[in-house]
Amino acid sequence: xxxxxxxxxxxxxxxxxxxxxxxEVLMLAYMNSESLQKTxxxxxxxxxxxxxxxxxxxxxxxxxxxxxxxxxxxxxNDTLLITVEQTGPACHTGAKSCFFNxxxxxxxxxx
Amino acid sequence: xxxxxxxxxxxxxxxxxxxxxxxEVLMLAYMNSESLQKTxxxxxxxxxxxxxxxxxxxxxxxxxxxxxxxxxxxxxNDTLLITVEQTGPACHTGAKSCFFNxxxxxxxxxx
Numbered sequence: 001x002x003x004x005x006x007x008x009x010x011x012x013x014x015x016x017x018x019x020x021x022x023x024e025v026l027m028l029a030y031m032n033s034e035s036l037q038k039t040x041x042x043x044x045x046x047x048x049x050x051x052x053x054x055x056x057x058x059x060x061x062x063x064x065x066x067x068x069x070x071x072x073x074x075x076x077n078d079t080l081l082i083t084v085e086q087t088g089p090a091c092h093t094g095a096k097s098c099f100f101n102x103x104x105x106x107x108x109x110x111x
Numbered sequence: 112x113x114x115x116x117x118x119x120x121x122x123x124x125x126x127x128x129x130x131x132x133x134x135e136v137l138m139l140a141y142m143n144s145e146s147l148q149k150t151x152x153x154x155x156x157x158x159x160x161x162x163x164x165x166x167x168x169x170x171x172x173x174x175x176x177x178x179x180x181x182x183x184x185x186x187x188n189d190t191l192l193i194t195v196e197q198t199g200p201a202c203h204t205g206a207k208s209c210f211f212n213x214x215x216x217x218x219x220x221x222x
Contacts, residue, residue, distance in 0.1 A: 001217070014190075016127050016136055023134025025127055028190040043218035068216060074209035075202050079125075079139040081210040091186050098185035099192040105179060106112070107154035 001040070003033050005077050012048060013080055017090065020069045020083040026090035027098040029058070031080065043068050045084065064088035112151070114144050116188050123159060126191040128201065131180045137201035138209040140169070142191065154179050156195065175199035 006013050012030040019026055031039065035046040035055050045058040045066040059065030066084035073080055091098040117124050123141040130137055140158040142150065146166050149157040156169040156177040170176030177195040184191055202209040 001215075014125050014139065016139065018136055025129055025136065025192050027185065028125065028127065040214070040217045043216055071214040071216070072210040073212040073214060074138065075204050075206070075211070076209075077212065079209075080214075081136050093186050095186070098187075098190075099183040100186070101184040101188065103151070103182040103184060103191075104112075105154055105182070106151045 003036055006036065006073060006080070007033055009078050012050070013078060015045075015047070015080040015082050017045065017066060017086075018081060018083050019086050019090075021085070024097055025099060026084070026086060026096070029056075036080075039068060039082075040071070045082065059087065062088065062092075064090065066090070114147055117147065117184060117191070118144055120189050123161070124189060124191055126156075126158070126193050128156065128177060128197075129192060129194050130197050130201075131194040132196070135208055136210060137195070137197060137207070140167075147191075150179060150193075151182070156193065170198065173199065173203075175201065177201070 011032055014028055015031050016028050017026045029047040032048040035048045038046040047056045049056045065087050069083045071080060071082050089096050122143055125139055126142050127139050128137045143159040146157040146159045158167045160167045176198050180194045182191060182193050200207050
């Protein structure tokens with residue numbers, strides 16, 4: 001399969017990880033071509049760590065692996081959406097999802 | 112509110128747009144500080160178009176606006192998750208969600 005189409009704009013593509021069972025968005029991480037290839041071959045998520053500059057098999061040390069159920073690219077092939085069966089929490093903080101920092105709207109609702 | 116914390120790594124932060132009612136992930140787009148500020152103030156999504164290099168009020172011309180219900184940053188403040196009430200399709204192709212290009216796994220399931 002030609003994966004180059006997903007890396008036209010950048011060497012890294014953002015991958016949204018969504019829990020299949022609940023629809024909850026768990027995290028976003030980046031894949032390079034090699035990590036996407038490993039994800040497709042193994043059926044578990046592999047990412048590219050921008051800070052460590054290396055491939056990263058999610059859950060390899062913690063056991064909190066993500067079994068891939070589906071992968072879809074978006075309309076212009078620059079983002080991936082991956083549904084998974086998550087073992088344990090997805091976030092390194094121990095939270096189920098990484099998205100726990102609420103930002104308050106400043107809308108002055110007149111209604 | 113100090114938005115600078117969301118733009119430490121980059122001038123643009125990826126924003127995952129999720130339909131509140133269904134949990135469906137609709138699209139991913141990028142915000143700069145100004146578009147995040149406008150989103151917080153107006154309660155509707157504003158993005159920064161990387162190709163056009165300008166602010167973009169989602170749905171301003173098509174009518175397919177996104178009313179913001181919640182915004183959360185992730186554990187390291189480099190991604191946003193925004194739940195919305197979507198009017199019409201989210202994708203410029205007319206599809207409800209931008210994520211319609213399935214990528215097949217290559218896993219050889221022995222079980």
